[in-house]
Amino acid sequence: MVILTMDKTFILDGKTIPFEEGETIMEAASAAGVYIPHLCHHPEFKPHGSCKLCTVSIGGRLGASCTNKAAAGMVVESETEALNADRRALTQMLFVEGNHICPSCEKSGNCQLQAVAYHLDMLTPHFTHFYPARDIDASHPDVLLERNRCILCELCVRASRDVDGKNVFGIGGRGIKSRLIVNSASGRLADTNLSVTDRAVEVCPTGAILRKRHGFTVPIGRRLYDHHDIAEVPVAGMKEPRSS
Amino acid sequence: MTEHNVCDLPGIVARWNNDPANMVQILRDVQESCGTIPSDTLDQLAKLLGVPRVRIEATASFYHFFHAESHGAYEILFSDNIIDHMAGKEELKRYLCERLWLEPRKLSEDGLVYVDDTADIGLADQAPSMLVNGYAVPALDHSRLDLIAELIRNRKPLADWPPMLFEIPDNIRQAGPLTGEAFTPGAALLATIARGTDATLAELEAANLRGRGGAGFKTATKWASCRKAEGEAQEHAGPSQVLPGPLGGEPSVARFSGGAHYVVCNADEGEPGTFKDRVLLNSHADLVFEGMTVCARVIGAKQGLVYLRGEYRNLLEKLKSVLARRREKGLLGKSILGEQGFDFDIEIHLGAGAYICGEESALIESLEGKPGKPRNRPPFPDRCGYRNQPTVVNNVETFACAARIAERGSAVFTALGTPQSTGSKLISVSGDCQRPGIYEVPFGVTVRQILIECGAEDAHAVQVSGPSGTCISFREFDRIIAFEDLPTAGAFMVFSRERDMFEVARNFTHFFAHESCGFCTPCRVGTSLLRNTMDKLAAGKGSAYDMNEMKNIMHILLDMAHCGLGHTAANPVVQTMEKFPDAYEKRLMKLDFEPAFDLDGALSTARLITGRDDEWAHLAND
Ligand SMILES: Cc1cc2nc3c(=O)[nH]c(=O)nc-3n(C[C@H](O)[C@H](O)[C@H](O)COP(=O)(O)O)c2cc1C
Ligand code: SF4
Ligand code: SF4
Ligand code: FES
Secondary structure (H helix, E strand, O other): OOOOOHHHEEEEOOEEEEOOOOOEHHHHHHHOOOOOOOOOOOOOOOOOOOOOOOEEEEOOEEEEOOOOEOOOOOEEEOOOHHHHHHHHHHHHHHHHHOOOOHHHOOOOOOOHHHHHHHHOOOOOOOOOOOOOOOOEEOOOOOEEEEHHHOOOOOHHHHHHHHHOOOOOEEEEOOHHHOEEEEOOOOOOHHHOOOOOOOHHHHOOOOOOEEEOOOOOOOOOOOOHHHHOOHHHOOOOOOOOOOOO | OOOOOOOOHHHHHHHOOOOHHHHHHHHHHHHHHHOOOOHHHHHHHHHHHOOOHHHHHHHHOOOOOOOOOOOOOEEEEEEOOHHHHHOOHHHHHHHHHHHOOOOOOOOOOOOOEEEEEEOOOOOHHHOOOEEEOOEEEOOOOHHHHHHHHHHHHOOOOHHHOOHHHHOOOOOEEEOOOOOOOOOOOOHHHHHHHHHOHHHHHHHHHHHOOEOOOOOOOEHHHHHHHHHHOOOOOOEOOOHHHOOOOOOOOOOOOOOEOOOOOEEEEEEOOOOOOOOHHHHHHHHOHHHHHHHHHHHHHHHOOOEEEEEEOHHHHHHHHHHHHHHHHHHHOOOOEOOHHHOOOOOEEEEEEEOOOOHHHHOHHHHHHHHOOOOOOOOOOOOOOOOOOHHHOOEEEEEHHHHHHHHHHHHHOHHHHHOOEOOOOEOEEEEEEEEOOOOOEEEEEEOOOEHHHHHHHHOOOOEEEEEEOOOOOEEEEHHHOOOEEOOOOEOOOOEEEEEEOOOOHHHHHHHHHHHHHHHOOOOOHHHHHHHHHHHHHHHHHHOOOEEHHHHHHHHHHHHHHHHHOOOHHHHHOOHHHHHHHHHOHHHHHOOEEEOOOOOOOOHHHHOHHHHHHHOOOOHHHOOOOO
């Protein structure tokens, strides 16, 4: 166990949080068992900072907790009404930007987008749906790519590049036309070297990348977020809480 | 220029040192020589450069000027700023399309021409304007379009078009220290060498030079911090290695020998209505390059890069010849002005149609061959920039000012302006006035003074510093151009009483939605929501609810967006709503909610598929 000196702490919503040199606010908070809503963050991968759900107030200035480093004595606020309202709006934006029809999605109950929406008391999509025309790629024997559900978090991009060493995924286009692309001339997943055991397949927070024939191994109603709020479920790979 | 050649891919790649970091430049050359970037080219590039295809495709699909499908022998892109619209752009575009028998955004049937829009191309003083195969043609009217249609029908190569079509006057209406006074190349460098690095920094500090790109960061602070930052190359071990300069003064070798510091000139000038960097580069490039070289001397850089927006392609050869001349005179290259160890050179990179690449960290990403998406900051470029080395990024005009300060000292500089905003500022005036063009004014000048100078008696509103800046109404014309009141990157778009400020704001929401890089959720989605809502209002389907929604989106953008583009994207809407409420109110159908989803419209695809258009295939839409 690391001996913590008092100057290696900061305040998060009134609670003293210890941190190690170089840690982000998000990392220190999760190590202390404190949940900050997030979607593009995953403890095993390089911070990305794109979904903006994890935005907190750092001494009055707003910034993503997954990319901002913890510093001694900083005062961070996360669970404020205003920030959660912003987070709810961001989640709603993600819903209307794609085509998310939860009742017909295999990932329902295990989906972090859906779980975050529950956590934030999101009752309606609020904004007008974009109903984009996005492709489904069923070419790969073991993996289904359902672009309608992609939230562009780039976790698969990072996992494939940094862990699998393959660069199967990327983001093409710009702005609202950004889209998930794969590493083949045909544009088909079957023509990449993706394997069903790749980390990239497993890491997708939504139902955009699915293992075929595994959809209902665990029945709906008995899934991860069916009985637990996302704040109570540690993300796979997260460090054990440092305290307790 | 017109007959697209077979692409010499290995040649292009070799020209860019086989370096994948130069991917945007490589793709530009492919696009320019082949007219497209076909899918199999991406595979060949992946092989040649040893990078995954998916990364090349990410870059190739990000930039507006790159495309896989053919745009024919002539690609025509009309500048789409509101100023172009006010000058008749839509009608002229229709006129040209009719003359050429084609529809916008569709390759003509003979595969010859393609017509589309593009964001402001930096010619608002000569609107409407367009790009033909990347080359700017200003001041469009019917007779010029007649001529162009004729040239295209006769398949005349662009190189044989009458040069007068491409002539772009500077339109300097009021000159000042940057634009109106002679400069002897080398003068600022000689003074810098004589004065020494520390004293040069002190001079910049005393001049209180602040960045001209909009944010107004203190230049001396940036340079000093970059100079201190450790690059890959280590600082000289001790004074024993340092040689005395040819002119005496302090020891003159740059502080860092390995040269892993970079000087980057931001010539992206993408803010609609801004065109002052175009004029500086066209007629005062020596001043700009000299400022970069002074910076190199101060921070110890060996290499400089100019990121020139793709829309200024026509300036490239001229700028290259200025660089060549400077090399001949010993103002660039090895041992500049005979000073051993003072080695520095400048390379020009072209952008490819992406406003976001003006944001300094997105610009660096683009220089490194990637899509222009802003980095997470800190660290800032002064510590971790191009190739992760300490990098100074400054605007074109900032470097020009730095050269003047190095040459003449701070006192001459601070004689103009206000204490907080010293020196002069180039203002790019366009819109409803008699004399659009460049006005080099002292900071502290009122908006009204500029309006009088440019002949805008009828002005009702001015958009200061472009869509991301401030919209001011006739009630505020006594406000001053200065960091302490109205900071500006230079745009000054004038709107008369006749103009519809709602349409101005709507044009800007289209701009931001088109230019959002898409990296972060709030801006990627929020800018499209804003655009859609403004279109809904324009269609007469809006309500007070929508206006409120746009204010909410503004708050989300301000709180959550990753960079300045998102932060400011709702400004035009919210400011015009406040200052010109009539323009909105007259468009509101009902005072509460009106659904944006058009059921009947949604059925149109089904109607197309079934080939039906009878009464029963429509829904009542009231
Ligand atoms: C969306 C966006 C676009 C920008 N475009 C430009 C530009 O075209 N030219 C420029 O000099 N600065 C631009 N900037 C500001 C740069 O990020 C940076 O602050 C500037 O180049 C620094 O130079 P300066 O200190 O000399 O102004 C832009 C910033 C943002 C957020
Ligand atoms: S496919 Fe999944 S992991 Fe990949 S970017 Fe989309 S949502 Fe993220
Ligand atoms: S604010 Fe807009 S332009 Fe800036 S990073 Fe986010 S999506 Fe890109
Ligand atoms: S989790 Fe921090 S921005 Fe997505």
